[in-house]
Amino acid sequence: MSGKLILAVPSKGRLQENVHGFFARAGMPLTQARGARDYRGALAGVDDVEVAYLSASEIAAALASGAAHLGVTGEDLVRENILDADARVTLLEGLGFGHANVVVAVPQAWIDVRTMDDLDDVAGHFHGRTGRRIRVATKYVNLTRGFFARHGIVDYRIVESAGATEGTPAAGTAELIVDITTTGATLAANALKVVDDGVILKSEANLVASLSAPWTPAARSAARVMFDRMAAEKRARTMREVRTRFASCDTSLVDEAVTRFRCVAPFGGPTSSGMLTLHCPPDTLHGLATFLREKGASMVTVGAIDYVFSTENPLFAALEARLSA
Ligand SMILES: Nc1ncnc2c1ncn2[C@@H]1O[C@H](COP(=O)(O)OP(=O)(O)OP(=O)(O)O)[C@@H](O)[C@H]1O
Ligand SMILES: O=P(O)(O)OC[C@H]1O[C@H](OP(=O)(O)OP(=O)(O)O)[C@H](O)[C@@H]1O
Ligand SMILES: [Mg+2]
Structure with a gap:
């Protein structure tokens, strides 16, 4: 056995396009060397992953039997097709499509x-x-x-x-x-x-891990890399980068911004010259920009973020916790 991680994704149907989009956004597009009817593929930029294209309900079965380590499929199919699903697989995260x-x-x-x-x-x-x-x-x-x-x-x-x-x-x-x-x-x-x-x-499409698949060191390390990229894309997708600089910017002002507008200060409080970077969810963005100007900022810029890489890898931590339980 190769020890590779087997990732099962839908070969057809409503979920297929969304799943391709999801992996592409995370910077690791699914590749099918021999075209759309090739039922084995890879994940660009991630070693030791073999992609198996299956129907959405076959994915649930493959996760239950341990034939696949990870899969993306509807929770409805997991709950219907896997007896005592919570003992055999773990639903790591809802992916926001396939509702x-x-x-x-x-x-x-x-x-x-x-x-x-x-x-x-x-x-x-x-x-x-x-x-x-x-x-x-x-x-x-x-x-x-x-x-x-x-x-x-x-x-x-x-x-x-x-x-x-x-x-x-x-x-x-x-x-x-x-x-x-x-x-x-x-x-x-x-x-x-x-x-x-x-x-x-x-139901929605979920990232699901099999608890009975052979989790070799190579498979674990491939999952760690995949999850790191997924988390980086998710944090980036749900936040905007807000930048400003003004002399009166201090840590208490940053604390207030963080609590009032649900933002994070990824690099801590302002620099000595009052330079500040915040990550803020889109719905509170205008409130935050207004607040910063009221406090003395003359200019606030907002930009999209592609990835936020952090030392934390919550998806991998969740998987490890279940595998060692
Ligand atoms: N409007 C929808 N209708 C059907 N399924 C949906 C819809 N929206 C999301 N889904 C999800 O997509 C899953 C797969 O449905 P889809 O229609 O793509 O496959 P299928 O061709 O019916 O599958 P199979 O070949 O296994 O019977 C569903 O089980 C559900 O989780
Ligand atoms: O509430 P709606 O938006 O109308 O969607 C629901 C319909 O979509 C699905 O069928 P699908 O088109 O996937 O065909 P299938 O039965 O062949 O899977 C599902 O089985 C329902 O029939
Ligand atoms: Mg259908």
Whole structure:
């Protein structure tokens, strides 16, 4: 065995483009030597990484079995496809894309069904009246079973659906569904509504680590390098660099700026000539610039940052903590 780190990323579908963008922004683009249909690749600038292109649900399976060390996939697929997920993988970080809710949806015509309790009543009546159990179409079989059990609903049966799940009530093959929704357009087009307390999971794409993969020294060191770049890109993306210089700039003023505007002073207080660099989130930027001018600055410049490299590597620390637990 090579000892390399295997990184599983989506080969197709909604997440693929975002995942490519994510690694490119972190300065380590995914490369496929033989074109888009090459299912093995590399990560530019990071040694000892082999990229495996898999479907989003196969990624969950590969992480569970230890065939991949790291993967990017939806939390919905991790929770659905991995039994006791928290014991076998660790979700290191939500990546801010691939948002989708796994929901229970019923026909809009069921005006008296608003909550899971109402649904429980309907399920009981349906069974009594027809002698059959109400049918739930879904590909999220495990999430559905767990959620219905938590709500004490037992009078139902699951009809496995591989696609076009929203069409099953109108087609007469199920009474209700469990599926993912983002904009709600597909549910609306099929005259379905989400049950008020029927959101099973709010999912997004996650960076996920396998706890059972062979974490060789080479694989660990590759993860450390990858995570360092990801963290540097994230800190840079969420902050702007603010610079100013004025004689009356002192440490108490910097302390006030830090608490009031959630900024950080990456290089400490002002220099002896009053030169100050701050990193500030975009939403408080104008407030900070106003504050600095009120305190005596005649000019404040703001710029985007590409990377913020720090000695801290929180993602790697989180991984190490789980691997040694
Ligand atoms: N609007 C959306 N619809 C579907 N999935 C979404 C949406 N937004 C984000 N996702 C995420 O993308 C994941 C993969 O969905 P996608 O449609 O790309 O794959 P798929 O082709 O359905 O996957 P597979 O081939 O494994 O069945 C979902 O499980 C979910 O985590
Ligand atoms: O709430 P919306 O924004 O309408 O999105 C939800 C729809 O998107 C997904 O299907 P997808 O297009 O991925 O097709 P698939 O069922 O073949 O995966 C999902 O299964 C829903 O049907
Ligand atoms: Mg899909």
